[in-house]
Amino acid sequence: MGDQFRIRELSATPQIDLPSDTEHPGRVAGPCVFVLFGAAGDLTKRKLAPALFNLAKARLLSDNFAVIGVSVDDLSLEDFRRQVSSFLPAGPDSTRALEWFQTRLFYERGDFADPNTFAKLRERLAAIDTEQHTEGNYLFYLATAPRFFSQIVQQLGAAALSRQENGRWRRVVIEKPFGHDLESAQALNRDIKSVLQENQIYRIDHYLGKETVQNIMVFRFDNAIFEPIWNRRYIDHVQITNAETVGVEQRGGYFDTAGTLRDMVPNHVMQLLSLTAMESPVSFQADAVRNEQAKVLHSIQPLSSDDVLQRSVRGQYGPGVMDGKNVSAYRAEPGVAAESRTETFVALKLNIDNWRWAGVPFYFRTGKRLTQRHTEIAIQFKRTPFELFRNAPLHKLHTNTLVIQVQPVEAISLSFGAKIPGPLLRVGSVDMSFEYSRYFGADAYTGYEVLLYDCMIGDATLFQRADMVEAGWRVVDPVMDVWRVLPPRKFPNYASGSWGPVEADQLLQLDGRQWRRIEP
Numbered sequence: 001m002g003d004q005f006r007i008r009e010l011s012a013t014p015q016i017d018l019p020s021d022t023e024h025p026g027r028v029a030g031p032c033v034f035v036l037f038g039a040a041g042d043l044t045k046r047k048l049a050p051a052l053f054n055l056a057k058a059r060l061l062s063d064n065f066a067v068i069g070v071s072v073d074d075l076s077l078e079d080f081r082r083q084v085s086s087f088l089p090a091g092p093d094s095t096r097a098l099e100w101f102q103t104r105l106f107y108e109r110g111d112f113a114d115p116n117t118f119a120k121l122r123e124r125l126a127a128i129d130t131e132q133h134t135e136g137n138y139l140f141y142l143a144t145a146p147r148f149f150s151q152i153v154q155q156l157g158a159a160a161l162s163r164q165e166n167g168r169w170r171r172v173v174i175e176k177p178f179g180h181d182l183e184s185a186q187a188l189n190r191d192i193k194s195v196l197q198e199n200q201i202y203r204i205d206h207y208l209g210k211e212t213v214q215n216i217m218v219f220r221f222d223n224a225i226f227e228p229i230w231n232r233r234y235i236d237h238v239q240i241t242n243a244e245t246v247g248v249e250q251r252g253g254y255f256d257t258a259g260t261l262r263d264m265v266p267n268h269v270m271q272l273l274s275l276t277a278m279e280s281p282v283s284f285q286a287d288a289v290r291n292e293q294a295k296v297l298h299s300i301q302p303l304s305s306d307d308v309l310q311r312s313v314r315g316q317y318g319p320g321v322m323d324g325k326n327v328s329a330y331r332a333e334p335g336v337a338a339e340s341r342t343e344t345f346v347a348l349k350l351n352i353d354n355w356r357w358a359g360v361p362f363y364f365r366t367g368k369r370l371t372q373r374h375t376e377i378a379i380q381f382k383r384t385p386f387e388l389f390r391n392a393p394l395h396k397l398h399t400n401t402l403v404i405q406v407q408p409v410e411a412i413s414l415s416f417g418a419k420i421p422g423p424l425l426r427v428g429s430v431d432m433s434f435e436y437s438r439y440f441g442a443d444a445y446t447g448y449e450v451l452l453y454d455c456m457i458g459d460a461t462l463f464q465r466a467d468m469v470e471a472g473w474r475v476v477d478p479v480m481d482v483w484r485v486l487p488p489r490k491f492p493n494y495a496s497g498s499w500g501p502v503e504a505d506q507l508l509q510l511d512g513r514q515w516r517r518i519e520p
């Protein structure tokens with residue numbers, strides 16, 4: 001393609017050349033049509049449209065690229081283009097890219113349950129293939145309610161839109177939640193795999209689009225100083241924290257039927273845990289990486305009913321004060337039942353039964369309306385076998401902690417002991433830290449860019465496989481079973497703006513440990 005990012009459009013539209021003052025940063029995705037089901041929804045507005053536009057500005061999309069939005073909303077083509085454009089950042093450096101992007105937006109109104117919708121879609125795709133030279137490659141993105149997932153895939157199969165032949169690929173991206181328990185996840189896997197091959201299915205988790213999450217593997221396997229100590233001999237325990245300051249906002253109707261356990265643990269938390277605990281893959285090929293992640297998930301010690309009572313904590317936020325403003329309780333949110341028993345906070349202690357992690361507990365907590373928005377993985381190393389400087393003035397027993405921070409700041413830090421300057425031997429704890437934005441520069445990315453790009457080039461490394469999804473639900477199902485039988489004793493049990501219920505602190509205190517203090 002050379003240095004020029006030359007654009008071909010339908011015959012009725014002009015050619016546009018995007019700026020080419022720098023070389024392409026990497027492999028350009030091949031020709032394809034991005035078919036977006038649920039195109040008028042919130043996910044399109046907040047994440048998908050900006051992510052595609054960022055890829056266009058980075059010149060990682062093919063000249064022969066198009067987007068077809070599919071939705072029940074009665075929109076004209078001009079309405080859809082205007083609506084999508086309103087989601088995108090404006091500015092002099094974006095003008096030409098925006099013009100290029102707008103001319104590649106198309107819209108098809110239709111009901112997902114109506115076969116005629118897919119017949120019309122097939123005709124539109126054929127026309128775009130001819131006029132836009134997209135070569136019959138289609139990426140179908142299901143940004144819809146979960147109840148439509150199986151239905152849309154079945155309709156794609158019936159309309160012969162899922163068939164791969166003559167070098168043409170067809171891929172389907174499915175958002176979470178992937179099922180609501182193990183049985184439903186297995187049923188959904190059966191339904192979509194009756195139409196699609198596993199290599200056509202991309203189960204997406206936007207957390208894996210975070211640079212720091214992807215960097216876990218680089219950090220571990222490309223640095224000789226860390227991998228030798230990444231095991232039970234040197235690590236005391238691991239903490240995973242995913243804290244949100246927001247409540248359920250306008251998702252009360254959905255969230256009250258799901259809860260934090262279903263919403264966060266089988267996907268986000270299991271992905272972070274598996275990347276942290278996995279063995280080195282034989283290569284960075286998709287299945288090699290996912291094989292090792294799956295082994296970890298299958299090695300998580302099953303929780304008995306007694307284990308659930310001792311190793312799990314659930315909470316629901318009450319009223320409180322955040323940023324100097326009074327906020328309401330979960331039960332006062334729109335769409336939430338007045339006596340709801342749905343949890344907005346979960347803490348769990350898990351053990352991994354394998355050689356590397358035997359005896360090393362993995363603690364995690366995730367919840368809404370907590371003190372600050374923060375996601376991190378904290379690796380707590382063991383104390384030295386002999387406290388040589390225990391009699392030094394001001395000395396406090398400390399351990400080395402490696403913190404991989406995912407959001408809102410993407411960073412890595414390591415704490416260790418050092419001598420405090422002065423004539424006396426005094427030992428203090430210092431941090432050696434690195435922030436992505438300060439070192440590499442800040443980019444306004446949504447986290448979806450790398451995932452959408454990987455879908456287009458056929459790299460499934462950062463996407464869950466069927467067995468990984470089901471393994472995550474096998475961890476969660478026993479907890480849900482016990483919680484269903486035993487209603488919570490006292491909800492709400494933590495104030496908005498706190499770090500969750502006191503029982504979450506006690507979960508670690510019973511083991512002689514405590515949650516890492518997270519500073520604002």
